[in-house]
Amino acid sequence: MEIINTEIPNLIIIKPEVYSDPRGYFLESFSEKRYKEAGINAQFIQDNISKSSYGVIRGLHYQLAPYSQSKLVSVIEGTILDVAVDLRKNSPTFGQHFAIELSDENKLQFFIPQGFAHGFSVLSESAVVVYKCDNYFSQEAERGIAYNDANLKIDWKIPAEKAIISSKDSILPSFKEAEHNFVYSI
Numbered sequence: 001m002e003i004i005n006t007e008i009p010n011l012i013i014i015k016p017e018v019y020s021d022p023r024g025y026f027l028e029s030f031s032e033k034r035y036k037e038a039g040i041n042a043q044f045i046q047d048n049i050s051k052s053s054y055g056v057i058r059g060l061h062y063q064l065a066p067y068s069q070s071k072l073v074s075v076i077e078g079t080i081l082d083v084a085v086d087l088r089k090n091s092p093t094f095g096q097h098f099a100i101e102l103s104d105e106n107k108l109q110f111f112i113p114q115g116f117a118h119g120f121s122v123l124s125e126s127a128v129v130v131y132k133c134d135n136y137f138s139q140e141a142e143r144g145i146a147y148n149d150a151n152l153k154i155d156w157k158i159p160a161e162k163a164i165i166s167s168k169d170s171i172l173p174s175f176k177e178a179e180h181n182f183v184y185s186i
C-alpha cells in the first residue's frame with residue numbers, strides 16, 4: 001500500500017496493493033491496523049454506495065460539526081473526478097480544493113478528513129462509488145456549497161449542458177454564503 005500526500009494537509013491518496021492473476025485481482029480495500037499505521041485514524045461506522053450515470057455531479061456536501069464526516073472513497077465501476085474542498089478555517093489551504101480521478105482501473109482511494117466538502121462528477125458511462133464514513137448521516141446537519149461556485153472554480157470535466165444535478169444541489173449556497181457554517185479546525 002502506498003500513501004501519497006497532497007498539497008492539502010491530511011488529504012491523502014492511497015494506492016492499495018493489487019494482487020493480479022489470470023483469474024482477475026484481489027485487494028484489501030480497508031484494514032484498520034494498516035490504515036492507522038498510515039495515519040488514517042478515522043473510526044469508520046457507515047458504508048455508502050452510490051451509482052450515477054455520465055454527467056452526474058453530486059455535491060458539494062458536508063455535515064455540520066459535530067456530525068462532520070471523514071470519508072474513504074473508492075470507485076468499483078467506472079471513473080469519477082472526486083473533489084474535496086478545505087473548510088477548516090485555520091488551515092493554510094482554507095478554501096482550496098483538490099481533485100483526483102478515481103476509477104476501477106487505477107483503484108486509488110481518497111481519504112477526506114472531517115472539515116471538507118465533498119463532491120464528484122461521473123466521467124464514464126456510469127460509476128459506482130463506495131465510501132466509508134466515520135459519522136452517521138444526519139439530514140438535519142447536512143449542508144452544501146454550489147458545485148459551480150464562482151470562487152472555487154472547480155473544473156468538473158463535464159460540459160455544462162451535460163451536467164446532471166439534483167434539485168437539492170441546484171440551489172446550494174455559494175462558499176461565501178456558507179462560510180458561517182465552517183467551524184472546523186485542522
Ligand SMILES: Cc1cn([C@H]2C[C@H](O)[C@@H](COP(=O)(O)OP(=O)(O)O[C@H]3O[C@H](C)C(=O)[C@H](O)[C@H]3O)O2)c(=O)[nH]c1=O
Pocket residue numbers: 048050058059061062118119120136137166
Ligand atoms: C448521504 C446519505 C443519503 N441518504 C438518503 C437521503 C436521500 O433520501 C437519498 C439520497 O441522498 P442525497 O441526494 O443526499 O445523495 P448524494 O447526493 O449522493 O449525497 C452524498 O453526496 C456526497 C458526494 C457525499 O459525500 C455525501 O455522502 C452525500 O451528501 O439517500 C441516506 O439515507 N444516508 C446517507 O448517508
